[in-house]
Amino acid sequence: MKKFNLSQWLLVLLLAISAGLTTHAQSEKSLLWKISGNGLVEDSYLFGTIHLICPDQFMMDDRIKEAFENTDQLVMELDMDDPTMQQKMQQLSLNAGMKNLEPQIKEEYKEALNQFLMENYGASISQFGVLKPFVLSSMIMLKQLPCEQIESYELFFTNLATEQQKEILGLETVEFQMQVFDQIPIDYQLDELGKMVTEDDSQKEFAKMIEAYQAEDLDQLYKMIAESGTMTGDFAEIMLDDRNEEWIDDMENLMKEEATFFAVGAGHLGGENGVISLLEKAGYKVEAVK
Template sequence: MYNRHLLKLTFTFCIFLHVSFLSFSQEGSLLWKISGNGLSKESYLFGTIHIICKEDFVINDRVKKAFESSEKLVMELDLSDPQLMTNIQQHSLNPGMKNIQGELSEEDASVMDAFFMKNFGVGLAQIGILKPFVLSSMALIKTLPCPETESFEGYFTAQAQSQSKPIEGLETVEIQMGTFDQIPAKVQLDELVKMIKDESGAEEFKAMVTAYLEEDIEALYQTMNQDGMMKEYRGIMLDSRNKAWIPQLQEKMVKESVFVAVGSGHLAGENGVISLLKHAGYQVEPVK
């Protein structure tokens, strides 16, 4: 669900407000310990990247230790839900199965048609009924500089199942995919066309992965919020969702130790999960 700017959701669905980065520049970490405020056990917050090249996929010992010490896995979506793919498919189509071809100029339609025909063997006449962010997700896969990819969410799901840990989601497919329904389709289409024309997805993805592997939250912020759809619609795509998660996390953490794995774009900023948890009275500390 990503073009040049949509791919920024990979670190989210993904963001940050500059007022928080004076401290984050020295406390950069993807793993955070949550304690205090009446909790009898520590919980953990980990920032993921939803897709990454296989050779860059790393789970270090501190993350493994935090996961193993936790009693439940909490993610944006429960990937173990047997109805997940069916629900995703149901929410991937434009209302009335309307084809986006009618929303594009002749030139842009031709560019997109050629791209999808070359990479997927089908053109807009067939797949134009898919929502713009779904097409963007498909396009992103073809811009990645590697043949094989990995998913942190997939890894944690498999580990939780092997260790008999319960898995819960903070959102439903309807809520998460419905986020894009609040953003004008034209805005999403313009970004998708730009990504395909500029062929810039791979370069920006590489920069983001470098910052992610270095756990450089400030660099991620600068890259992800400099312009585009994420900057304009951050309130919808991130802030409001973060705020909706906090009451759920409070309820879960008071009962047991949980390992929370969400897109790293949700971690920082004035309305990020870390800041919101601190404002709610918890101690949230980076785990080095």
Template sequence: MLKRSIFILGLILIGSFSVLGQEKGVFWKISGNGLSASSYLFGTIHLICEQDFAMSERVSDKLAQSNALVLEIDMDDPSLQMALMANIYNEDGQKITDFLSEEEYQEIRTFLKERTGMDMDMLKTMRPMVLMSLIYPNLLECETKAFESELMALAKTNDMEIVGLESVNDQLSLFDLIPLKEQYRSFYTYADNIEKGKREFKKLIASYKEEDILALLELVSESPEYKDYQEVLLDQRNLNWIDPMARMMKKGSMFFAVGAGHLAGDTGLIQLLKKEGYSLERLNL
């Protein structure tokens, strides 16, 4: 459960929205602007059904040629589990029952009991993002793989350094900017209509496999989590990442792997890097 919670941002995934001038593609080469070696930008989907998972030979080859694997957070950090443990429950003891009606709460309790075997009465103070992680397996209904885990395994095989663009506390703290009431309402919305969530996730996977950035953006534009907080959860993070990416690339070839939604839009990484003077070339998978 704890490992799944780290993927919360990514499963909701896709990024800022601009329908003009966008190309398809989730794998890009970064060059120019004084770089001595090219780096790479790979958009991932954090959890995907095993039968839909495919790691392109080109991706693995470019990773092997790089000096380091750079993820959103360093998932190889030994302090990761401790940070997750410290963020399971609401800091001030707020409960889900403070934000849902008794009828809504009982619906959630029944749903969670049937789907996971867990009793919501024992989880009332658990943070909404962790509760969300409990129902993601119900959206996929399959054995899953995570691109980040597979990339990390390849990196370790090649004795590569693994680093992060932000800390786990940075990522988790983003949820503090969203009122708990809205987070619990979003959780209730998903759990109350799990079939809709399944359909949307299937569309998400299909669009990712087609490398269709615009289709992904259209899906996220309807997402209750991101509708009012896209700037905080995605756009601002993209802006925050540009300087550390630039510093890393000066040291050698970097392989950046982030949620696919961080690539697109006027404040997506592709456009932001171009504005900094870098050349970006799509690489076919």
């Protein structure tokens, strides 16, 4: 498998945290949905990703590949082939004025956080504290996965689109996604960060989510998230609902121009304010592809 540097993984992890897996009950089990009707000349497709997964759990079957081949462009949350993205990500990963957040971290979390960072990255929070909490969370998440090599649907589709000479576009910019996190209180983010290294609930929940994702069971994913009370759940309107609303006009315009393969976090698909529901309300037929 191709190896990626830290900056590239931060891009994917940004998507992972921002998209989450919050969803709502769907009557059919599927991660791939065909979009048709409402004047569209060609069908487009919507695929729900999970942004990081171990290679042996990575799902890629003929129906997904066929849907991808039958479209003309790839649209994800971010334009992953933007040559300036890594530079922007690195710049925006730092706290304003290079402020170090170490003094704001509760003592009950600091020792465990220091130990984790020293063991995995060779430096303590006194050095890494200039990074925004979501970056630190990303670094921890990467090391907590039960595999050394990581697969990403976003990077997979980016490479496939490049091979097939398809246009790659994004629904959002890195700057916009950073602003989403900036709306969440720092103290809240730091507490979530501390819980990642002092509690094992998040790792257990993630493993169960992987199982539900592989089963394409959006109902089960909804139930798990609804009971978890994570950052995504507490700030769902900011992190999911508002963004879904913003996407629909752009998605409509893109589909009218060319057959499009949309690949976004599975958390954006379901619910009354999810992309599937919003597209249906806009007059499109959205069907599960089995």
